Amino acid sequence: MQFLEFSTLTYIILASLLGGVLSVSLAALFALNVHPTWVPMLVSYAIGAMLGAVFLEILPHAFSIAGNVEMVSATLLLGLLLFFVLEKLVIWRHCHGDHCEVHAIHTEADCPVPLPNDVQADNAIGSTKYKAVVAQPQSVLLGGGHGHAHGHDGGRSGLMIMIGDTFHNFIDGILIAAAFTADVKLGVVTALAIIAHEIPQEVGDFLILLHSGYSKKQALIFNLVSSLATLVGGLMAYYALQYVQGWIPVILALAASSLIYVAVADLIPGLHKRTELRATLAQVLLISIGVSTIWFVHRFFE
Numbered sequence: 001m002q003f004l005e006f007s008t009l010t011y012i013i014l015a016s017l018l019g020g021v022l023s024v025s026l027a028a029l030f031a032l033n034v035h036p037t038w039v040p041m042l043v044s045y046a047i048g049a050m051l052g053a054v055f056l057e058i059l060p061h062a063f064s065i066a067g068n069v070e071m072v073s074a075t076l077l078l079g080l081l082l083f084f085v086l087e088k089l090v091i092w093r094h095c096h097g098d099h100c101e102v103h104a105i106h107t108e109a110d111c112p113v114p115l116p117n118d119v120q121a122d123n124a125i126g127s128t129k130y131k132a133v134v135a136q137p138q139s140v141l142l143g144g145g146h147g148h149a150h151g152h153d154g155g156r157s158g159l160m161i162m163i164g165d166t167f168h169n170f171i172d173g174i175l176i177a178a179a180f181t182a183d184v185k186l187g188v189v190t191a192l193a194i195i196a197h198e199i200p201q202e203v204g205d206f207l208i209l210l211h212s213g214y215s216k217k218q219a220l221i222f223n224l225v226s227s228l229a230t231l232v233g234g235l236m237a238y239y240a241l242q243y244v245q246g247w248i249p250v251i252l253a254l255a256a257s258s259l260i261y262v263a264v265a266d267l268i269p270g271l272h273k274r275t276e277l278r279a280t281l282a283q284v285l286l287i288s289i290g291v292s293t294i295w296f297v298h299r300f301f302e
Contacts, residue, residue: 009238011180015191016173016234020227023195027202028223032216034207040270043211044283046204047267048290050259053201056291057298058168058256066249075250079257083160084265157266158212161205162222164258166229167251172198173233174244181241196300200293208262 006014034042059076066072172194180187202223209219237244271283 008180008184011184011187012173012177012234012238013231015176015180015187016231019172019176019191019195019198020169020230021224023198023202024220024223024227026199027206028220031203031206031210032220036210039207039210041282041286042207043267044271044286045290046207046211047263047271048287048292049200049204049294050263050290051287052291052294054256054259056294058252058259062249062252062256072249072253075253076257076260079254080261082254083163083258083261086160086163087261087265157262158209158214158219158222160258160262160266161208161212162226164255164262165201165205165223166226167255167258168201169198169227169229170233171248171251171255173230173235174237174241174248176230177234177237178241178245181238196297200290200297204290208267211267 059072062072063069176187176191176194179190205223206219209222210216214222233244274280274283
């Protein structure tokens with residue numbers, strides 16, 4: 001197979017730009033045409049895709065190239081703590097005085113703030129209204145984005161997903177640059193494999209952004225901006241590959257920690273609000289499909 005005669009740097013730039021834009025575009029073609037009522041359930045697929053990417057691709061790769069496995073594990077632990085603090089900061093940013101959207105949905109026993117005097121004065125009506133908010137189904141609390149102030153998480157999950165995805169895209173750029181530096185054919189195959197790996201994960205990212213309260217336009221823009229990290233990683237690797245490669249395990253561990261935290265701390269608890277057997281089976285099936293998608297693509301392009 002013949003390739004056009006370009007410099008190695010030109011190949012890296014083209015592959016990084018086309019790879020990022022193409023994977024985001026193909027993922028958007030699917031995710032942005034999903035009916036809004038499907039988004040809460042398809043979040044289960046996103047959870048599977050994220051966990052599959054972490055445990056079948058990112059962490060194994062980080063451990064295989066790390067000279068110190070304990071360092072990767074420590075970075076993963078530190079990343080989880082950092083994303084916990086980051087989420088706290090985002091929550092505080094959304095709190096105004098005594099009112100905070102994160103605390104808007106609680107049972108009376110869990111609510112640390114006393115009920116307003118007028119509600120206490122009319123206990124029967126006030127209690128009924130209060131419990132009606134608590135008892136709203138997941139499709140209302142998590143689903144439509146119909147302007148309800150508490151219909152999403154204020155963008156917290158989406159923000160952390162974008163941070164983790166940016167780390168991951170940066171690593172992809174380094175891998176593309178390393179491959180093209182060795183051989184053009186190897187670079188092309190590596191770029192195609194990275195695009196194929198990214199598509200299912202990008203679909204999950206889009207679904208989580210929509211679930212987190214972002215509009216379709218915002219989700220597309222944020223994913224495109226995040227994809228530019230591939231180009232940044234490629235350029236840095238081209239000019240300083242021997243220095244950047246030493247940081248790959250650390251950056252991969254940070255990317256993995258963001259995906260694990262969002263899946264386990266933010267998304268999975270929301271699934272438990274649906275306790276009926278049919279919903280539970282559907283969630284398990286979609287999580288399994290998400291994991292299987294990553295496994296299949298990984299095995300096919302290994």
